[in-house]
Amino acid sequence: MHDIRHLLPSSEAKFKDSGITKAGELLKAWNGSPASGIGLIGAPLSKTSISHSGAAMAPEVIRKMLSSFTTYSVERDLDLESSIITDFGDITPHVTDIHETRSRFVQVIQEVLERNPDIVPVILGGDHSISASSIKAFRKNKGPVGVIQFDAHHDLRNLGDGGPSNGTPFRQLIEGTDIKGEHLIQIGIRDFSNGRMYTNYAKENGITVYSMNEVSRLGTKKILEESIRTLKSKVSSIYVSVDMDVLDQAYAPGCPAIGPGGMTSEALIQGIQYLSACPEVKGMDIVEVDPTLDFRDMTSRLSAYLILQFLLHRASYKEKNHPEE
Numbered sequence: 374m375h376d377i378r379h380l381l382p383s384s385e386a387k388f389k390d391s392g393i394t395k396a397g398e399l400l401k402a403w404n405g406s407p408a409s410g411i412g413l414i415g416a417p418l419s420k421t422s423i424s425h426s427g428a429a430m431a432p433e434v435i436r437k438m439l440s441s442f443t444t445y446s447v448e449r450d451l452d453l454e455s456s457i458i459t460d461f462g463d464i465t466p467h468v469t470d471i472h473e474t475r476s477r478f479v480q481v482i483q484e485v486l487e488r489n490p491d492i493v494p495v496i497l498g499g500d501h502s503i504s505a506s507s508i509k510a511f512r513k514n515k516g517p518v519g520v521i522q523f524d525a526h527h528d529l530r531n532l533g534d535g536g537p538s539n540g541t542p543f544r545q546l547i548e549g550t551d552i553k554g555e556h557l558i559q560i561g562i563r564d565f566s567n568g569r570m571y572t573n574y575a576k577e578n579g580i581t582v583y584s585m586n587e588v589s590r591l592g593t594k595k596i597l598e599e600s601i602r603t604l605k606s607k608v609s610s611i612y613v614s615v616d617m618d619v620l621d622q623a624y625a626p627g628c629p630a631i632g633p634g635g636m637t638s639e640a641l642i643q644g645i646q647y648l649s650a651c652p653e654v655k656g657m658d659i660v661e662v663d664p665t666l667d668f669r670d671m672t673s674r675l676s677a678y679l680i681l682q683f684l685l686h687r688a689s690y691k692e693k694n695h696p697e698e
């Protein structure tokens with residue numbers, strides 16, 4: 374101990390504005406009792422990626438990026454400083470056995486949902502293979518589930534060529550009868566990023582596909598209004614899967630499968646804002662962010678921003694509709 378003013382331990386020596394709370398401060402480690410509100414679960418897996426990926430690093434970096442933001446929404450004039458984001462931690466993958474990893478993901482997410490019935494989980498991948506496990510866990514816990522998938526790709530590849538990977542999660546879910554094709558809505562599918570065989574598979578299985586042209590023509594909000602209307606009469610909960618490569622490469626340099634002609638970050642943000650205010654949406658994942666490829670953490674930062682928008686719009690919806698809770 375010493376008494377030299379302005380000389381602090383390195384972790385505390387940063388500039389602190391007394392009028393501002395950083396969003397990173399909202400994260401609170403789960404203490405084992407039932408939590409409510411938004412909860413983060415890390416699924417740090419990228420060994421299953423078809424192309425080189427360090428997406429296993431994303432949960433750590435996305436959490437860190439929350440501190441790039443304050444807790445105040447100027448648009449809503451609402452400060453989230455007293456909100457909590459429960460941090461459930463990361464699920465440990467097996468080092469070599471991918472099937473063991475998958476069953477750990479299903480089992481842990483299922484148990485978290487069982488013990489925290491009021492939690493709205495945001496699962497941080499990882500590559501997109503993790504959604505096969507998280508959506509399976511959802512179906513086991515919540516019954517029939519509808520999925521809204523933002524993605525440049527169908528992710529309906531055959532399993533014969535390479536086993537379960539980031540290119541196959543929705544095919545696994547359909548073939549494993551965890552979801553029905555007619556309960557899957559794909560938004561942002563784009564040219565020269567898929568094969569005809571898989572677009573045909575989507576058609577044959579009743580999957581609704583909105584290509585990038587349709588996203589530009591109709592707008593995200595109209596598509597989502599229609600999607601929620603269709604799904605809510607058929608399923609008991611809706612899960613939103615956000616593959617960040619749905620964005621144009623200009624907005625998401627940290628995705629392994631970047632490309633031109635994708636969505637703007639503004640369109641995706643507006644989509645997440647809309648979905649956050651839909652009570653049928655009971656969970657979300659954010660996948661395919663590789664911090665080792667990213668530029669100035671742009672893609673991780675945008676992921677953290679989506680989490681905050683989800684928190685904000687869920688909180689505003691609750692305040693308006695259930696002020697007593």
Ligand SMILES: N=CN[C@@H](CCC(=O)O)C(=O)O
Pocket residue numbers: 422423424425501526528530539540541566616629630661
């Ligand atoms: N989730 C991503 N799926 C894409 C990209 C695969 C990759 O290049 O890693 C796909 O199947 O084409």
Ligand SMILES: [Mn+2]
Pocket residue numbers: 524525526616618619630661
């Ligand atoms: Mn993709």
Ligand SMILES: [Mn+2]
Pocket residue numbers: 501524526528539616661
């Ligand atoms: Mn994908």
